[in-house]
Amino acid sequence: MSPSSRRGRFEGDDASGPEAGVDAVERDSDEHVAKDVGKDVKEDKDTEQDPVEKTLEDAKDATGTGDVVEQPATDQDPGNVPEPLGAVRAVGERRGMFGVSGTGDTSGYGGLVAPKALPGFTARPYGSWFDEVADALERRLGATDLAAALEGVTVHRGEITFHVRREDLAFVAQMLRDDEDLRFEFCAGVSGVHYPEDRGRELHAVYHLLSMTYNRRIRVEVTAPDADPRIPSTVSIYPTNDWHERETWDMFGIVFEGHPAMTRILMPDDWPGHPQRKEYPLGGIPVEYKGGSVPPPDQRRSYS
Amino acid sequence: MSTDTTPQDVYATGGDTSQGRVFTVTGQDWDSITEGLEESAEDRVVVNMGPQHPSTHGVLRLILELEGETVTEARCGIGYLHTGIEKNMEYRTWVQGVTFCTRMDYLSPFFNEATYSLGVERLLDIEDQIPEKAQVMRVLLMELNRISSHLVCIATGGMEIGALTVMTIGFRERELVLDLFELITGLRMNHAFIRPGGVAQDLPPGALDEIRDFVALMKKRLPEYADLCNANPIFRRRLEDIGHLDLSGCLALGLSGPVLRSTGYAWDLRKTQPYSGYEDYDFEVQTWDTCDSYGRFRIRLNEMWESLKIIEQCAERLAGLEGAPVMVGDRKVAWPSQLAIGSDGMGNSLDHVRHIMGQSMEALIHHFKLVTEGFRVPAGQAYVPVESPRGELGAHVVSDGGTRPFRAHFRDPSFTNLQATSVMSEGGMVSDVIVAIASLDPVMGGVDR
Numbered sequence: 242m243s244p245s246s247r248r249g250r251f252e253g254d255d256a257s258g259p260e261a262g263v264d265a266v267e268r269d270s271d272e273h274v275a276k277d278v279g280k281d282v283k284e285d286k287d288t289e290q291d292p293v294e295k296t297l298e299d300a301k302d303a304t305g306t307g308d309v310v311e312q313p314a315t316d317q318d319p320g321n322v323p324e325p326l327g328a329v330r331a332v333g334e335r336r337g338m339f340g341v342s343g344t345g346d347t348s349g350y351g352g353l354v355a356p357k358a359l360p361g362f363t364a365r366p367y368g369s370w371f372d373e374v375a376d377a378l379e380r381r382l383g384a385t386d387l388a389a390a391l392e393g394v395t396v397h398r399g400e401i402t403f404h405v406r407r408e409d410l411a412f413v414a415q416m417l418r419d420d421e422d423l424r425f426e427f428c429a430g431v432s433g434v435h436y437p438e439d440r441g442r443e444l445h446a447v448y449h450l451l452s453m454t455y456n457r458r459i460r461v462e463v464t465a466p467d468a469d470p471r472i473p474s475t476v477s478i479y480p481t482n483d484w485h486e487r488e489t490w491d492m493f494g495i496v497f498e499g500h501p502a503m504t505r506i507l508m509p510d511d512w513p514g515h516p517q518r519k520e521y522p523l524g525g526i527p528v529e530y531k532g533g534s535v536p537p538p539d540q541r542r543s544y545s
Numbered sequence: 546m547s548t549d550t551t552p553q554d555v556y557a558t559g560g561d562t563s564q565g566r567v568f569t570v571t572g573q574d575w576d577s578i579t580e581g582l583e584e585s586a587e588d589r590v591v592v593n594m595g596p597q598h599p600s601t602h603g604v605l606r607l608i609l610e611l612e613g614e615t616v617t618e619a620r621c622g623i624g625y626l627h628t629g630i631e632k633n634m635e636y637r638t639w640v641q642g643v644t645f646c647t648r649m650d651y652l653s654p655f656f657n658e659a660t661y662s663l664g665v666e667r668l669l670d671i672e673d674q675i676p677e678k679a680q681v682m683r684v685l686l687m688e689l690n691r692i693s694s695h696l697v698c699i700a701t702g703g704m705e706i707g708a709l710t711v712m713t714i715g716f717r718e719r720e721l722v723l724d725l726f727e728l729i730t731g732l733r734m735n736h737a738f739i740r741p742g743g744v745a746q747d748l749p750p751g752a753l754d755e756i757r758d759f760v761a762l763m764k765k766r767l768p769e770y771a772d773l774c775n776a777n778p779i780f781r782r783r784l785e786d787i788g789h790l791d792l793s794g795c796l797a798l799g800l801s802g803p804v805l806r807s808t809g810y811a812w813d814l815r816k817t818q819p820y821s822g823y824e825d826y827d828f829e830v831q832t833w834d835t836c837d838s839y840g841r842f843r844i845r846l847n848e849m850w851e852s853l854k855i856i857e858q859c860a861e862r863l864a865g866l867e868g869a870p871v872m873v874g875d876r877k878v879a880w881p882s883q884l885a886i887g888s889d890g891m892g893n894s895l896d897h898v899r900h901i902m903g904q905s906m907e908a909l910i911h912h913f914k915l916v917t918e919g920f921r922v923p924a925g926q927a928y929v930p931v932e933s934p935r936g937e938l939g940a941h942v943v944s945d946g947g948t949r950p951f952r953a954h955f956r957d958p959s960f961t962n963l964q965a966t967s968v969m970s971e972g973g974m975v976s977d978v979i980v981a982i983a984s985l986d987p988v989m990g991g992v993d994r
Contacts, residue, residue: 287865305736335947357926357945397925398667408713426796429930432941432954447941449928449956450678453796457590481799483897492631506773507624507993525630538636 306536318435329359356518358440362393370457375421378413389464402460410463411473411499417450418459418478425450425459429476430485433493437502437519443467448475449481466496474499492517493532574928584652589617594978596625603989607966607978616978619970621661621963625809626993634953638919639665640880642950644737646940649955650991651734652697653701656933657688657940657991658739659683661953663820663929664942665741667924671873678869679743685859686738687821687931688852692763693722694934694986695845699770702842704981706783706976722728722763728752729892742879743872747864756860762851767853770846785840788969788981791836798968799961802936803848804985806832806884809842813934821931828853838984845934878920881912928956934958935986957991 280404333510337351366372375394382388390409395402417425429449436443442464451458465472474497475482486497487506497503505512514521524537586969606622630649634642646661647654666672699825700715712949723733729752730738730745738745773781790800792808805812813830815823872879884898901909924946928940934960943952962985968983 332945335945338845357924357947359945370654398670398927400667400927401927411577423866427801428799429928429937429939430799430956432952434926434943434954434959449939449941449971451937453812453817458925458928459819460665479799480797481961484960505624508625509624523632538633 251446329487331356331358332436333357360395360397363396366396367396367401369394374401374423374457374459375403377420378416381416381420382413385412400458400460402462404464405465407465410461411475413461413480414448414475414478417459423452425452425457426452427451427453428479428481431475431482431489432515433489433495435493435518437467439464441466444470444472444493446472446489446495470494471496471498473497478502491515493520510520552690554689561624579580579900586589592975596622602987605963605982605987605989605992607982609975609978611975615975616973616975617965618718619978620965622885623963623989623992629994631953631955632644633656633813634950636949638948639922640650640740640919642953643736643740645954647735647737648956648990649994650933650935650957650959650988652988652990653690653933653935653938654734654736654939655683656684656931657704657955658737659687659821660929660931660933660938660955661940661942662739663931664927664940667927668925668942668944669741669878669920670923671742671878674873674875675743676870676873676924678747678790678863678866679820679873681859681862681866681964682729683739683821684823684826684893685746685856685863686726688859689722689725691934692849693719693726695849696722697987698845698903698934698983699842702980702986703774703780705979705983706710708780711770714766714769714773716782718763721762721843724750725755725759735993737930739874740880743870744874744930745880746883751861753864756856759862760857763853767846767849774842777848783837783976783980784837784842784984785835786837786839787973787977788838788841789836790965790969792896794819794965798965800936800965802932802934802962803841803844804960804965805936806830806844807834809834814930814937818930819984820929825951826858828852828854838980841894841984848934865949876911877915878915881908881915921948922950923944930956933958935988935991938963938991943966954981955994957994959987959989960994963987963992 252405259435317374328378333356335355335357337353367375367376367537371394379388379391382390390406390413392406417423427450429451432447432449433445434441434445436445439445444465444467446463446465448461448463449458450461462470471492472495474486476486483501484506485503486500487504489495490497490500490503491508492515492534504510508516522537524538590611592609592611594609596606602627606625608622609616610618610973630645634645637645642661642665645655649657663672666675669811679898688757694716696719696920697881700712700719703711703715704708726736726750727733733740770890790798790804790808792805792810794800794809795805795810801812809832811830811832815828817831823965828851831844831851832842853932872883882894885894885896888897889928901912922943922944926941926943927943928939934937937956938958939956941952941954942950942955946949963982965985966982968980969985970978971982
């Protein structure tokens with residue numbers, strides 16, 4: 242097996258089987274053989290596992306949380322240790338290393354598949370005042386028979402995100418604004434994000450709320466599938482979201498149900514499509530200048 | 546409407562559309578309008594003001610329904626300056642994003658850069674590694690920028706109500722700030738100077754002296770605005786009680802900045818949620834209690850004094866930080882080299898070029914990778930708002946772990962504040978719409994992005 246398999250899962254690994262291990266005997270140290278064979282056996286066992294989850298596990302195995310591999314000090318930086326399973330939520334995967342496709346892969350990294358893993362749900366305690374807010378929210382939700390409205394909580398980089406079930410958004414927003422322990426009076430708008438690979442929850446609407454009373458900031462995230470892009474409007478609770486929801490409709494095609502005038506705001510009224518969605522191309526109109534033409538950026542050669 | 550017997554008025558033409566009769570007025574002669582309206586004088590008049598109108602702050606389109614000179618309904622049409630910056634940023638590296646977002650709100654470019662850079666730094670988890678000098682330079686540039694932005698607001702606001710001297714002296718002082726920007730960053734606007742990890746360049750020699758001269762000069766000149774406006778009866782009558790919006794209205798509509806502070810609520814992110822070391826500076830949050838355009842004008846005037854105080858403190862601190870780093874030490878984030886002054890002006894550092902081309906293959910690879918591919922930012926999302934001259938400006942940056950922003954959304958205060966147009970101007974006179982909007986200080990580059 243190639244040494245690079247330590248960095249992640251390579252396409253074709255599954256097919257290589259024991260022969261790869263035999264190859265490795267000739268080239269690599271015994272230590273590696275033991276590890277590689279062990280890995281193959283493990284993969285056979287795990288065939289029914291979700292592919293993305295398996296990728297994560299492999300990545301974790303391979304980056305050496307195991308006992309055998311002695312890593313140089315630079316690699317042991319906390320930033321280099323992968324997040325434990327469960328703390329991340331995988332949305333799709335990244336292929337290759339340089340973002341180049343359609344040309345011959347001369348880098349040797351073209352087969353690399355790495356998961357795109359966003360921070361997942363966090364377990365209690367969240368730290369600082371986060372627990373107070375979560376307690377107050379859960380207490381109120383529990384009192385109203387809507388305990389399931391809160392799908393989970395993410396604490397990442399000192400910011401807290403509440404993932405709210407979309408049908409309960411209006412209720413939760415009302416409570417966040419009015420409850421005396423919460424008092425999030427100020428909404429800094431809606432920001433749409435499109436994750437085409439987050440199956441069943443492709444469209445995210447993100448609300449940044451600010452409590453001036455307690456000087457706290459939280460984020461509320463709601464998702465909707467591409468097939469049914471509807472999210473309840475919060476204009477009646479936060480009138481400031483009027484234009485923000487129109488912008489998110491304009492750019493992502495999220496329909497905010499109950500909005501008083503759901504029309505485009507930045508693009509012309511007769512514009513086809515929603516430009517900030519990931520499948521919507523950038524540019525697409527070749528720019529010509531004195532005989533030369535400039536293709537849109539995503540069709541140029543790039544290194545990402 | 547002209548008939549065959551009268552000559553066609555080229556400045557006021559009319560035409561029938563499916564929406565009714567439409568007249569295009571560019572000033573001059575209103576006779577053709579009054580004649581044309583005779584048959585339907587009972588109907589409401591809907592006036593399209595803009596998007597090309599000198600007193601709507603750029604390409605803002607106001608749709609006003611009038612009854613005589615009273616506005617019964619006011620609506621905004623925006624989007625005429627939409628440039629797709631947020632979409633474009635998804636196709637460039639994290640560092641190149643600064644070059645895009647600086648162009649959004651073109652009167653306060655440093656604030657756009659700062660909020661974006663702070664967000665990226667939070668995702669990179671290097672917030673506490675930003676060198677002190679970079680922090681101080683950011684504060685210095687942002688406060689200089691606050692002065693130049695407030696000057697434009699006061700200058701154009703004055704011009705729109707006929708106070709032309711306020712306009713000329715406003716732009717005169719702004720020019721001084723732009724000269725400082727040019728000296729420090731090389732450009733008068735669109736600087737792309739504040740970058741994830743620090744700032745692009747160290748202070749040039751002599752900059753601190755120039756800054757001190759500027760502060761001294763501004764202390765002489767700022768009182769001129771107070772002399773011209775504060776007690777001027779015409780100015781006061783045009784601004785007082787116009788564009789009224791109280792605290793609950795501000796919170797409901799998400800207004801921030803001087804408009805919020807004109808209700809007497811001292812909410813300023815520099816004090817309440819300090820960033821870039823604002824907690825180390827001595828300054829006051831300015832408020833007024835009249836909820837009107839005049840109060841917002843006075844707040845802006847007073848904030849310029851506060852900014853001067855901060856700039857003085859920055860200059861003092863920078864004097865003790867000569868030669869200190871202005872970029873984070875992590876070579877996987879920091880740009881490989883700084884620019885250098887050559888015989889033909891500022892450009893690539895020849896020492897660096899010599900090093901990567903002649904001495905170190907590894908350095909060349911590192912330079913190439915960092916400049917073309919960029920650095921990877923751990924997956925996640927961040928929102929770090931700053932107090933821009935117009936209110937809360939925040940960048941919601943989302944990363945999927947790649948070398949480019951997965952999504953960058955800017956919560957621009959101009960966009961949010963413009964929603965108050967209706968509530969501020971309905972029921973008032975047409976001429977007061979202009980004053981109310983000028984007191985919001987919208988910048989269409991930021992509204993439309």
